[in-house]
Amino acid sequence: xxxxxxxxxxxxxxxxxxxxxxxxxxxxxxxxxxxxxxxxxxxxxxxxxxxxxxxxxxxxxxxxxxxxxxxxxxxxxxxxxxxxxxxxxxxxxxxxxxxxxxxxxxxxxxxxxxxxxxxxxxxxxxxxxxxxxxxxxxxxxxxxxxxxxxxxxxxxxxxxxxxxxxxxxxxxxxxxxxx
Amino acid sequence: xxxxxxxxxxxxxxxxxxxxxxxxxxxxxxxxxxxxxxxxxxxxxxxxxxxxxxxxxxxxxxxxxxxxxxxxxxxxxxxxxxxxxxxxxxxxxxxxxxxxxxxxxxxxxxxxxxxxxxxxxxxxxxxxxxxxxxxxxxxxxxxxxxxxxxxxxxxxxxxxxxxxxxxxxxxxxxxxxxx
Numbered sequence: 001x002x003x004x005x006x007x008x009x010x011x012x013x014x015x016x017x018x019x020x021x022x023x024x025x026x027x028x029x030x031x032x033x034x035x036x037x038x039x040x041x042x043x044x045x046x047x048x049x050x051x052x053x054x055x056x057x058x059x060x061x062x063x064x065x066x067x068x069x070x071x072x073x074x075x076x077x078x079x080x081x082x083x084x085x086x087x088x089x090x091x092x093x094x095x096x097x098x099x100x101x102x103x104x105x106x107x108x109x110x111x112x113x114x115x116x117x118x119x120x121x122x123x124x125x126x127x128x129x130x131x132x133x134x135x136x137x138x139x140x141x142x143x144x145x146x147x148x149x150x151x152x153x154x155x156x157x158x159x160x161x162x163x164x165x166x167x168x169x170x171x172x173x174x175x176x177x178x179x
Numbered sequence: 180x181x182x183x184x185x186x187x188x189x190x191x192x193x194x195x196x197x198x199x200x201x202x203x204x205x206x207x208x209x210x211x212x213x214x215x216x217x218x219x220x221x222x223x224x225x226x227x228x229x230x231x232x233x234x235x236x237x238x239x240x241x242x243x244x245x246x247x248x249x250x251x252x253x254x255x256x257x258x259x260x261x262x263x264x265x266x267x268x269x270x271x272x273x274x275x276x277x278x279x280x281x282x283x284x285x286x287x288x289x290x291x292x293x294x295x296x297x298x299x300x301x302x303x304x305x306x307x308x309x310x311x312x313x314x315x316x317x318x319x320x321x322x323x324x325x326x327x328x329x330x331x332x333x334x335x336x337x338x339x340x341x342x343x344x345x346x347x348x349x350x351x352x353x354x355x356x357x358x
Contacts, residue, residue: 001184001185002184002185002186002187003182003183003184003185003186003187004182004184005180005181005182005183005184005190005212006180006181006182007181007182008181008182008187008189011184018307020267021252033184034250035253036217036218036250036251036252036253037218037251037252037253037255038215039215039216039218039290071213071215072215072216072290073200073215073216074214074215074216074285074288075285075286075288076216076283076285077283077285077352078281078283078290079283079350080283080285088199098348098350099281099348099350102257102278102292104255104256104257104258104259106253106254106255106256106259107254109253109254111218111251111257113281128197169277169278169348171258171277171278173256
């Protein structure tokens with residue numbers, strides 16, 4: 001950020017009085033521009049013993065497989081965001097279930113929330129951000145072609161929990177080792 | 180938003196090609212300015228049969244009581260945010276436990292995450308954003324002086340779960356009835 005979105009003046013970087021963090025501050029109109037992490041919200045769509053994955057039509061990781069997920073939008077709830085992303089990326093009508101995964105990715109300022117979900121029908125297919133959408137049994141998942149590590153271990157947790165017969169909330173931190 | 184933070188030109192409001200939502204777009208440098216909900220993260224600090232509340236020294240709801248909570252910052256995890264807010268608002272050293280509440284407030288574009296937590300000591304006191312910090316038994320909570328509805332029903336859930344002897348993740352939507 002270089003300019004104030006409110007008045008167009010140049011912003012400066014400093015810790016405002018009484019604050020604990022550096023911010024972009026406008027000395028012209030006195031606006032403090034806060035920056036906060038973004039939520040990436042998705043689901044694991046299930047149909048019987050199979051789960052739905054999307055092959056990405058966009059960068060990053062074009063051509064690799066992922067769960068339907070994306071940035072939460074204004075004026076929606078977290079479960080509405082999960083359902084919307086499945087509709088946009090896979091034209092899939094999903095009954096959103098329980099929250100399954102909450103992972104912080106502080107190196108890229110994202111928080112991943114992944115729900116369990118149930119496909120309401122087999123009427124699905126690639127949206128504009130997907131090249132392909134398919135159902136996979138555990139042994140069929142293209143493990144070497146998964147787009148993001150957080151998706152790989154969400155799926156590993158899911159299949160392990162399913163084998164154990166009990167699903168629990170997975171919570172943690174993902175990304176490079178802490179320095 | 181009126182001006183582009185990247186180049187200072189005036190922005191316009193429109194749906195970019197291939198997008199599903201209106202955005203602030205800069206036709207000069209071609210930046211699309213996405214806006215996303217913010218996370219408010221806090222905890223319910225426990226000491227034996229009591230919980231810690233803070234009396235707000237700032238608007239909104241100055242003088243009313245709340246759980247230590249605030250906006251998640253860049254470069255931290257969700258549980259680090261919960262611990263940081265307790266330290267800033269109550270000088271309280273908290274062992275953060277399980278996620279207890281996930282509520283979407285779409286009318287103000289916030290998502291509340293409240294953890295359970297344990298005070299590591301009785302060495303606490305008001306930070307700059309608090310007038311007072313006190314421990315309360317269930318019967319002592321100032322129910323008519325709680326700052327936010329989401330805090331009221333988080334506390335109601337907490338005491339009901341504690342009486343039942345089992346805590347579960349509370350998930351939902353808060354705010355005005357859906358139109």
